Structures are given as C-alpha cells and as structure tokens.
Amino acid sequence: MATSGPSAGGGAAAAKNSWPELVGLPSEDAKKKIKEDSPDANVQVVPADAFVTMDYNTGRVRVFVDSNDKVAKSPRIG
Template identity: 55%
Template sequence: MADEKLGHGSNPPQEQPHEPLPKTYNQLLGTNNPTKKSWPELVGVTAEEAEKKIKEEMPEAEIQVVPHDSFVTADFKPHRVRLYVDLSNKVIRIPGIG
C-alpha cells in the first residue's frame, strides 16, 4: 500500500505508436521480400509459359523444372521455384518459392 503512494505500484503511461503494426511478415520486411509465394494460376500451362510469368514477377527466381515423379532435396531456398511437370511438360502442381 505504501508503494502505491510512492508510485511504485503502477506502470508509467506508454507512448502510442504513430503507425499501425504490420499485419504480415512481408509488410514488416518491406519490399526486399517477394510478396507472392505461389502461382496457382500456372497449373496446366507449359513449363516455358510458367517460367516466363514467374520471371516477370520475380526476376531473381531460379526456376527448376522437375518431372512429377522425381525426388528433390528438402532444403529451402528463397529464390527457387520448382515447376513439377507431367509427360507433356505441363505444370501439374502449384509452383511455389522454396
């Protein structure tokens, strides 16, 4: 009780930030991070078309065309996009960063 009279029992008022907190991780990092992480609209197009579209949106992307039944490493690379294709070279899975 004596502590409350001396001001020890309460927290000082907090200064409110002028800008709202970011809602997403990308918003926090800014434009250094790609905003798009996958391309669902590319399922069904050829690997060449998909690569062209991804490079338009993410020029630094390292594109890997992978047959659908191939084994791949599980490591994560922020600039790699794998295109899983069928026998007719059409994308069969949603391409994504990793």
C-alpha cells in the same frame, strides 16, 4: 486529417510466393510468368515424380511438370 501515407492504399504489392494459376500451362509459359513476378528467382523445371531435396531455398521456384510438359502442381518458392 491527411489521407496520404502507407495506410491510405496503393503502395507496393506483397511479394508473390506461389502461382496456382499456372497449373496446366506449358513449362516455358510458367517460367516466363514466374520470372515476370520474381526476376531473381532460380526457376527449375522438374518431372512431377522426381526426387528433390527438401531444403527450403527462398531464391528457388520448382515447376513440377507431367509427361506432356504441363505444370502438374502449383509452383512455389522454396
């Protein structure tokens, strides 16, 4: 039996859709990491208490920051 093919391991990793590890980092560091993982993402930095639209956009990642410009909650696609 052959051990190659899609089920043999390896292959491309699943696309990332959230970045919980970025909470607490400065917004610029978070933007850099998100762009590394999703180069085509439209990364938006917004205050944690800002009003934003509730539409779901697969090309957008919002980075909510506190008053010290630190990521306040896990950025995610949408």
